[in-house]
Amino acid sequence: MARAGKVKIDRERCKGCALCSAFCPKKIIKPSGDVNSFGYHPAEVRDLKNCTGCGICALVCPDVAIIITRKEEAA
Amino acid sequence: MANTLFVRPETLTPDPFHYCPGCGHGIIHRLVAEVIDELGVRETTIGVASVGCSVLAYKYFNFDMQQAAHGRAPAVATGIKRVLPDRVVFTYQGDGDLASIGLAEIVHAAARGEKITVIFVNNANYGMTGGQMAPTTLPGQKTTTSPAGRSVDQAGYPIRVSEMLATLDGPAYIARVSIHNPPQIFKAKKAIRKAFETQLRGTGFTLVEVLSSCPTNWGMKPAEAFSWLEKNMLPYFPLGEYKAASGVSQDD
Ligand SMILES: Cc1ncc(C[n+]2csc(CCOP(=O)(O)OP(=O)(O)O)c2C)c(N)n1
Numbered sequence: 428m429a430r431a432g433k434v435k436i437d438r439e440r441c442k443g444c445a446l447c448s449a450f451c452p453k454k455i456i457k458p459s460g461d462v463n464s465f466g467y468h469p470a471e472v473r474d475l476k477n478c479t480g481c482g483i484c485a486l487v488c489p490d491v492a493i494i495i496t497r498k499e500e501a502a
Numbered sequence: 503m504a505n506t507l508f509v510r511p512e513t514l515t516p517d518p519f520h521y522c523p524g525c526g527h528g529i530i531h532r533l534v535a536e537v538i539d540e541l542g543v544r545e546t547t548i549g550v551a552s553v554g555c556s557v558l559a560y561k562y563f564n565f566d567m568q569q570a571a572h573g574r575a576p577a578v579a580t581g582i583k584r585v586l587p588d589r590v591v592f593t594y595q596g597d598g599d600l601a602s603i604g605l606a607e608i609v610h611a612a613a614r615g616e617k618i619t620v621i622f623v624n625n626a627n628y629g630m631t632g633g634q635m636a637p638t639t640l641p642g643q644k645t646t647t648s649p650a651g652r653s654v655d656q657a658g659y660p661i662r663v664s665e666m667l668a669t670l671d672g673p674a675y676i677a678r679v680s681i682h683n684p685p686q687i688f689k690a691k692k693a694i695r696k697a698f699e700t701q702l703r704g705t706g707f708t709l710v711e712v713l714s715s716c717p718t719n720w721g722m723k724p725a726e727a728f729s730w731l732e733k734n735m736l737p738y739f740p741l742g743e744y745k746a747a748s749g750v751s752q753d754d
Contacts, residue, residue, distance in 0.1 A: 432507075439518070440518050442522075442523035442524070443523060444523035444524035444717075444724040445524075445723070445724065445725060446524055446724050446725055446728075449724075449725035449728075450683070450684060450725075467523065480507055482507050482508045483684050485507075485508040486508075486684050486687055486688075487529070487683075487684060487687065488528075488529075489519070489521065489523075489524060489525055489526065489527070489528030489529050489724075490518065490519055490521075490528050491510050491511075491514060491519075491528065491532050493508065494506070494508055494509055494510070495506070495507040495508040496505065496506050496507060497505055497507045
């Protein structure tokens, strides 16, 4: 069973604090170059296929801006 | 097959938090909401918000809330719990609110063994008003009212609230936790859950002190602020259980 994670970021809730990127074990989530309507740089996942769906980004997110689903696939 | 691993707790309203980027209040709100969801007590919970950055907490929790005058949340919670003893009643207070202006209220609520839960957020300063020195500000820590660093000659020493209240007979559960990294966030949630479970058993006063960060007033990036907390606050404010049915245990 391979695990694939799916991270959904609510761009309008994200304040670009970058705690998710500081704690992501794969270092694949980072504030983007875009701005949301509050002027923050919302986080984005750069390399979703490397995401294991571990949930650490959501755990440390102070704005509950991240939702995670995990896909279980037969190897 | 996709299963949802992490969703917004139902106990949080859809309102976005007004807190600064990286502020610990949002994490702590979410932990409280998750515990209330897990215990299935949303319909019977009443929260008391304090004065400080979390003054608007009533907007974010999807249960009944009352907002109290500065420092008086434990007195308000006492009244609510005594009139409605079947409700789960908690206060959510900062260190300025609880340990300065509200010190008498918290000590007496604890000494009386009021069957309430207190979520005490220690971020080592007054966040809302611009980062002034609090009773929990560390020796040498720079704040807007201690620009050269807190001088213990002039301002005395920080108060360790958990240790102090644990000397009383009224409390049934007192713990100090932190949220500076993922394992600590899990531990913090466990302690918050234990406090609410203890209230449900009705054995006494319960308090969880949560060490948190204030990146804006500390003048640090959010991740840097968590490192500062770990390096500077943990030695002065050791984590662990200071009062529990199973005896006390301090983390190393
Ligand atoms: C009677 C009274 N005195 C002083 C104030 C000013 N005041 C507002 S919030 C606050 C302290 C808040 O600090 P804390 O409780 O640590 O919460 P934080 O904002 O850090 O979350 C003070 C002194 C007030 N609102 N009312």
